Amino acid sequence: MSTTIKKDAALRRAPELGGQPPAKRRRTVSERNRPLWMLTPGALLIGLIIIVPLILGIYIAMLQLDQYTIRKWISAPFIGLNNFVEAFTSTDLVHAFGNSVGFSVIATVITVPIGIYAALATQNAYRGRSLVRSMFLIPYVLPSFVVGSFWRTMLQHDGIINKALTGLGLPAGQWLTGPASFWVLILVEVWAAWPFIYLMALSGLQSVDQEVHEAAAIDGALWWTKLRYVIFPYLRGPVALACLIATLHHMNNFSLAFLLFGVPAPFDVQVLPTLVYSMSFTSLRFGMGAAMALISLLLIAIPLYFYLKAVRLDTGTDAGGKK
Amino acid sequence: MNNSRTRIFGAVVLISLGSLAVSGCGADNNSASAGGAVNGQGKTLDVLVGANTNKAEQFKAWQTHIAEAFKKQTGADLKFETFANANDELSKIQTSVVAGQGPDVYAVGTTFTPTAYSTDAFVKFDSKMWDKVGGRDRFVPATLGISGPDAQNEVGVPFTSRPYVLAYNTELFKQAGLDKPASTWDGLLDQAKKLTTGSTYGFATGYADNYTPWKFAWAMANQSGNPLVDGKTARIDDPAVLKAYQTYFGWLTKDKVVNPAAVGWNDTQAAADFAAGQSAMMLMTTASSKVTFDASAVKGKYAYAVMPTVPPGQASAPSGGQPVSSIISGDNLVVAKYSENQDLAAAYIKLLTSEDEQINYNKLFGDLPTNATAAKKVQDADPSLSPIIDSASKAKTTPFTGAWGDIQLALTNVVVQARPDLGNGSVSEATLKAALAKAQKDAQASLDRASASK
Numbered sequence: 001m002s003t004t005i006k007k008d009a010a011l012r013r014a015p016e017l018g019g020q021p022p023a024k025r026r027r028t029v030s031e032r033n034r035p036l037w038m039l040t041p042g043a044l045l046i047g048l049i050i051i052v053p054l055i056l057g058i059y060i061a062m063l064q065l066d067q068y069t070i071r072k073w074i075s076a077p078f079i080g081l082n083n084f085v086e087a088f089t090s091t092d093l094v095h096a097f098g099n100s101v102g103f104s105v106i107a108t109v110i111t112v113p114i115g116i117y118a119a120l121a122t123q124n125a126y127r128g129r130s131l132v133r134s135m136f137l138i139p140y141v142l143p144s145f146v147v148g149s150f151w152r153t154m155l156q157h158d159g160i161i162n163k164a165l166t167g168l169g170l171p172a173g174q175w176l177t178g179p180a181s182f183w184v185l186i187l188v189e190v191w192a193a194w195p196f197i198y199l200m201a202l203s204g205l206q207s208v209d210q211e212v213h214e215a216a217a218i219d220g221a222l223w224w225t226k227l228r229y230v231i232f233p234y235l236r237g238p239v240a241l242a243c244l245i246a247t248l249h250h251m252n253n254f255s256l257a258f259l260l261f262g263v264p265a266p267f268d269v270q271v272l273p274t275l276v277y278s279m280s281f282t283s284l285r286f287g288m289g290a291a292m293a294l295i296s297l298l299l300i301a302i303p304l305y306f307y308l309k310a311v312r313l314d315t316g317t318d319a320g321g322k323k
Numbered sequence: 324m325n326n327s328r329t330r331i332f333g334a335v336v337l338i339s340l341g342s343l344a345v346s347g348c349g350a351d352n353n354s355a356s357a358g359g360a361v362n363g364q365g366k367t368l369d370v371l372v373g374a375n376t377n378k379a380e381q382f383k384a385w386q387t388h389i390a391e392a393f394k395k396q397t398g399a400d401l402k403f404e405t406f407a408n409a410n411d412e413l414s415k416i417q418t419s420v421v422a423g424q425g426p427d428v429y430a431v432g433t434t435f436t437p438t439a440y441s442t443d444a445f446v447k448f449d450s451k452m453w454d455k456v457g458g459r460d461r462f463v464p465a466t467l468g469i470s471g472p473d474a475q476n477e478v479g480v481p482f483t484s485r486p487y488v489l490a491y492n493t494e495l496f497k498q499a500g501l502d503k504p505a506s507t508w509d510g511l512l513d514q515a516k517k518l519t520t521g522s523t524y525g526f527a528t529g530y531a532d533n534y535t536p537w538k539f540a541w542a543m544a545n546q547s548g549n550p551l552v553d554g555k556t557a558r559i560d561d562p563a564v565l566k567a568y569q570t571y572f573g574w575l576t577k578d579k580v581v582n583p584a585a586v587g588w589n590d591t592q593a594a595a596d597f598a599a600g601q602s603a604m605m606l607m608t609t610a611s612s613k614v615t616f617d618a619s620a621v622k623g624k625y626a627y628a629v630m631p632t633v634p635p636g637q638a639s640a641p642s643g644g645q646p647v648s649s650i651i652s653g654d655n656l657v658v659a660k661y662s663e664n665q666d667l668a669a670a671y672i673k674l675l676t677s678e679d680e681q682i683n684y685n686k687l688f689g690d691l692p693t694n695a696t697a698a699k700k701v702q703d704a705d706p707s708l709s710p711i712i713d714s715a716s717k718a719k720t721t722p723f724t725g726a727w728g729d730i731q732l733a734l735t736n737v738v739v740q741a742r743p744d745l746g747n748g749s750v751s752e753a754t755l756k757a758a759l760a761k762a763q764k765d766a767q768a769s770l771d772r773a774s775a776s777k
Contacts, residue, residue: 015535022362051665066776067438067441067723067725067728068441068772068776069776070417070420070421070442071420071421071442071443071444073421090768098705143587156584156587157583157584157586157587157588157746158584174586174742174743174746174747175532175740176587177531177586177587177739177743177746178742178743178746180741187454251469262533263533264732264735264736264739265739265744266739268743278732281410281413281414281726282728282732283729283732283769284413284438284728286712298723319700
């Protein structure tokens, strides 16, 4: 029975997703006889905002640009790849790299089931559903500054969390320093970021046609079978994209680590953005900071590659979550 | 989706270009200097000062008052820009230095003055320039200690003085049969032990503070005769520094005279603990804390005292040691080289460092005057300030090198990375030695870059 449902769902899915608004828009843009010159303002802006700074960034990464040379930065000594070599050999870059990847991947892996579960829980209409949906979004819409400050206060040595733990007879912990700090960063990031997965999953769920539900019901599918073979295939695309975007966001999240732990960061929670920040703005080594930022860019380019690939494949009729 | 892609790209690029990205938009409003008559008529002087968030209303009133007085004297308008913290200010300085325009006069912290000096973006004061701001001799000599590497190369004009002292709870001292804080670290520790009873602790200090911890290491090392920087050489990997950190950590781990929660405190939290009467002494604080303490449970029950000047493990000052009680602390005023309003800038500094304005500023914010006459008057009027003024005379400048920012960071980092062990109750000598070796390496690398840049 499940095979029938699977096939049925797959058959319906293709035209359904192919007809989705985003795919349609993209297809029209790629048509040849459109007045593409009208994109010029956008292209100019992209050049100005992205390309020029990027090239400058690459150039600065090869300069010995620091407090001594910033006043006449154009004439700062050119030192080729020295900044990159030093970044790898005598800074915490590799360690921070590991931390960043670990943090981003773990945070994403934890948020996915939470987000999907929340989306499923608010899929069927019930009294108060809109209130629950709005509440789910609270962590996501709170500014990082607020999230970081609140958690920092709560996680203090004599903060409310430790007081609650000791009240329950559990040992108090050092959350903002030492090995625990890494997990605290993940915890707070998960708390603040899961609604993104929830939103994306919800959008996936809403694209499930009513007929599909009916067909599954007629076939007598149980909830798990329906979930596994009917609903999940619809979610695969949006959730996979959400994972990539979320991972990129985690990796780039400077404010949370900065607010929770400050600079210099505890060694266990030194991530790339805070390292780049402290190199650039505490040690005032702008060239070195730019070099490290470029290395982070390469790191981010890996999930970005999959993201772009996914987005490109998400056109045409063979839509869905294929990467 | 295109949007988020662009955003991600943009974010990455922005990180890599932090300093430059802002430079484009950071350049604002110095155009007012164009045109206008002599005497400042029709001109605007753009000045950057630290926002006093504790006394926001007074600060606003002070700004208005200064702007009026300035207008009266010079005919020019004064435009205040404020910064909330050191990072804010640093960004402002970077962007202005790169762009060659921005505020005409900056108020910078004393420990930041060497960094500002190293950018070569600020005016060096010759005798003519000193005359324009009212003469070099109008200042308390000790406050000039961090104006430049030597008297011929000064960029900073002392504006406020905030020497470090300790505050002690006179009531708790009395109860413990103690008269006043000891003048040696060992003596002070003995007193702290006596004062630690039940939920009350001898010392309040913030191990998680970003600015204070290194000052203990610096002071104790100097008292043992190690200035931390000797010419072009860092001396952090040194027994005197090790002893300093061991003493500082030992208060919590071994002597148990500090609340264990202090491992996560910054200085504001430590001050709150002292203000609540929970600890008998607040170490390494300034006269600015008076505002907090006078509005707290310890009002009228506390006094300031000079911190010990005899290093840990010694009964009297060792030969070669420096009896320092504080870094030279406070704010300096620096004039940007790019400023087209040099004379107006001088007039502004002259106004701010005049006797009347210095006394006024002290009344409003508690910072001590740098103007010698004003300082004398303030001291005469309020004898309770005499320990603070005494500490100012025992203050010594931190090494005047562009590398100091990095060295400070390295010294702070020793504490930051030791905090897990500190919380667990012991920081081993081996761990500490390794941390000091790393700090030494980082400090030396930065000193090498500083000397290579000359």
